[in-house]
Amino acid sequence: MDFRFSQFEVLTGAGALFLCLLFVCVFTEASDIEDELGARTVEAVRKQNLFWASVEPQGQGILLTGAAPDYQAKRRAGEIALTINGVSGVDNQIVIIGEAGTCQLEINSYLQQEKVSFKTGRAELAPSSFPMLGMLASIARSCNVKIEVAGHTDSVGDEAVNLQLSQQRADAVRKYLVQSGVAPEQVEATGYGENQPIADNATVEGRKTNRRIEFRVIGGTA
Numbered sequence: 001m002d003f004r005f006s007q008f009e010v011l012t013g014a015g016a017l018f019l020c021l022l023f024v025c026v027f028t029e030a031s032d033i034e035d036e037l038g039a040r041t042v043e044a045v046r047k048q049n050l051f052w053a054s055v056e057p058q059g060q061g062i063l064l065t066g067a068a069p070d071y072q073a074k075r076r077a078g079e080i081a082l083t084i085n086g087v088s089g090v091d092n093q094i095v096i097i098g099e100a101g102t103c104q105l106e107i108n109s110y111l112q113q114e115k116v117s118f119k120t121g122r123a124e125l126a127p128s129s130f131p132m133l134g135m136l137a138s139i140a141r142s143c144n145v146k147i148e149v150a151g152h153t154d155s156v157g158d159e160a161v162n163l164q165l166s167q168q169r170a171d172a173v174r175k176y177l178v179q180s181g182v183a184p185e186q187v188e189a190t191g192y193g194e195n196q197p198i199a200d201n202a203t204v205e206g207r208k209t210n211r212r213i214e215f216r217v218i219g220g221t222a
Contacts, residue, residue: 003125034059041084047076053077053094060088067097070145071104071218096217103143104217110135116173116213123168125176133173140187143217149163149173150214151191154207159194167191173213188218 016031038057045053051075056063063082068074078092096104116133126132140147151170153162172188178184199206 006183026141037062038085039088041081043112044080044084044216048076050079050080051076054107054216058091060086061091062087062089063091064094066094068094069096069098070101071096071216075163103139103145103147106139106143107136107215107217118169118172121165123165123172125172130176132182133176137177137182137218140177140182144186146185147187147194147218148218149177149189150216151189152196152210152212152214153194154210155194155197155201156207163191163193163195165191166193169213 023161024192027118035055037060038055041057041062045055050068052068053064053066056065062084064077064081068077074092074094074096076096081090082094111134113220114132114135116129117123118129119126149170151173152167152190153166153170155162166201167189168191169189174187176188177187194201196211197206197210198212201207201210
């Protein structure tokens with residue numbers, strides 16, 4: 001049996017071996033980097049006593065899962081993960097449980113069929129909104145959590161004017177909630193103008209959807 005190889009065959013075989021070794025080295029290095037990022041993130045999160053957060057490295061990204069006691073804790077876990085050197089992005093899928101989470105679910109459930117209405121182009125509440133805001137005030141009082149009233153507009157008109165209108169409308173809703181017995185320190189109002197659309201402003205229906213008030217649980221006990 002002849003075991004002699006041509007120069008071409010030797011070079012080809014050596015090249016293939018080199019490529020295989022290179023691939024193994026690169027893969028191993030990437031895996032080591034991923035493990036290191038995951039370990040550093042776990043350590044940073046646990047130092048803040050966020051023991052309920054689970055960390056899963058995904059390349060240079062981090063997937064966060066688990067159950068947080070409130071929105072602020074969930075956000076804090078995401079912010080910590082982003083501070084880790086080498087982490088390029090965070091997918092924060094932590095769910096909120098406890099009083100804050102239950103309150104948000106209750107608010108969302110009620111608002112599925114209700115919407116805050118204003119007089120056209122103004123920050124004055126339409127009388128039809130009073131019963132629903134009274135119910136939301138009742139939910140807020142029973143939950144005893146901090147809530148953000150977020151005002152939004154469509155993109156029609158001047159951006160600065162829209163921002164001002166959204167703030168005025170959020171303020172009007174907050175004022176009504178406080179007058180209905182919600183503690184002033186429990187609710188804050190923020191206008192976002194046209195900057196957070198949830199539908200296409202190019203359509204009538206989309207613009208109608210974007211003109212909205214949202215109620216967001218932003219913390220634990222007030």
